[in-house]
Amino acid sequence: MMGIMKIAILGYGSQGRAAYEYWRDGNEITICDGNSKLELPTDVNTQLGADHLKGLEQFDLLVRSPIVHPRAIVAANSPDILAKVTTVTNEFLRVCPTKNVIGVTGTKGKGTTSTLIALMLEAAGHRVHLGGNIGIPPLDMLKNDIQPDDWVVLELANFQLIDLQHSPRIAVCLMVVPEHLDWHTDPAEYFAAKTQLFRWQTAEDFAIYFADNDESKRIAGNGAGLKIPYYQAPGAAVLNEAIVIDDQVVCRLDEIKLLGAHNWQNVCAAVTAVWQITQDIAALRSVIAGFSGLEHRLELVTTTNGVAYYDDSFGTTPETAIVALQAFSQPKVIILGGSDKGAHYDELAGAVVDNNVRHVIAIGATGPAITAALLARGYNNGLSEATTMPEIIKTAALVAEPGDVVLLSTACASFDMFANYKDRGEQFKAAVLSTSAS
DSSP: OOSOOEEEEEOOSHHHHHHHHHHOTTSEEEEEESOTTOOOOTTSEEEESTTTTSOGGGOSEEEEOTTSOHHHHHHTSOGGGGGGEEEHHHHHHHHOSOSOEEEEESSSOHHHHHHHHHHHHHHTTOOEEEEESSSBOHHHHGGGOOOTTOEEEEEOOHHHHTTOOOOOSEEEEOOOOOOOTTTSSSHHHHHHHHHHHHHTOOTTSEEEEETTOHHHHHHHTTSSSEEEEESSTTSOEEETTEEEETTEEEEEGGGOOSOSTHHHHHHHHHHHHHHTTOOOHHHHHHHHHHOOOOTTSSEEEEEETTEEEEEOTTOOSHHHHHHHHHTOOSOEEEEEOOBOOSOOOHHHHHHHHHTTEEEEEEOSTTHHHHHHHHHHTTOOSEEEEOSSHHHHHHHHHHHOOTTOEEEEOOSSBOTTTSSSHHHHHHHHHHHHHHHHHO
């Protein structure tokens, strides 16, 4: 791109800031954001408030932040406006100095799987850059002197994928169920966004998918990459209490440090991806045996009075709460509820009934709907409500008995009571540690 361009950055979160730093030299930058109270660089123009997406035809390039739906850009302008739109992820893939890029998507498990892949490649001697939807915005990764032989691992959510125009050399699709229906028009649009990761692949690329999930298989089938399932051969699978690929044992199940059978899937996905690059079993096993997980993903906070407190705040769907419940055989006190993303709770209620739950603490806007689903399924153990995190933990400490697990895995988003899932998890941990210290 040559000459001075008029560039509008639509949304000024972490990826909007990365876009500003990337394009600011030699261009005229305008920040467009609905928040009129943002602190912004002094060398930019601004278009803030309710009409921040209007009049975008005047710009040469529009950089869409993940939270901004393309539909909103069209609604404020015209369908033709999308020809001017790019994203931080698209620009990164366009200019990335290496073609050794692995993209990971799915409904849950992306961060864990992406981190496993990066750690495995590093253990096998490769130089690796990890970012995307977690950690470093893609354009910021260019500051780390990426070399042609390096590997880049990108965790990519639907918000980044919906208008993706480049596919990575290795694309991985984990389990997919409907989510973010407060952003998407319907599940079909959510699934279609995921397909973009595979759409531009060539026959030299690899499309890896979860064999037990029909949507994952369909999504990975949208490009020309070589299709490789995991959780069944020829990808990594569970066989005879071990993770096996190409008839070789990578590790025993009891060597996996991550909790829960759902993490066997994440391990198999990571092993299958890395196997296309290296077959260094010792490197893979060392990571699997040492990696205990990311923050707010079935994270042990502390054990006090014989009760173990786990923070699974990242789990924001009924499906993630179900796998969290299934990760523990001991009696559980579970915290369920939050803001509404259009989910249904019948299956979750059944899992609560079937998985040794001593007490449910219902919270947030969806608390009544979850309570109703539980009662309809015949749940007749402890049930209470709470409105603040200290009250939640006080209730949990009163009803839990030695040997129990208290589990924050709400099945819902957090935005009615908390800033985000991280804020919810941090408040949970602070309240738990305060209670255990008193």
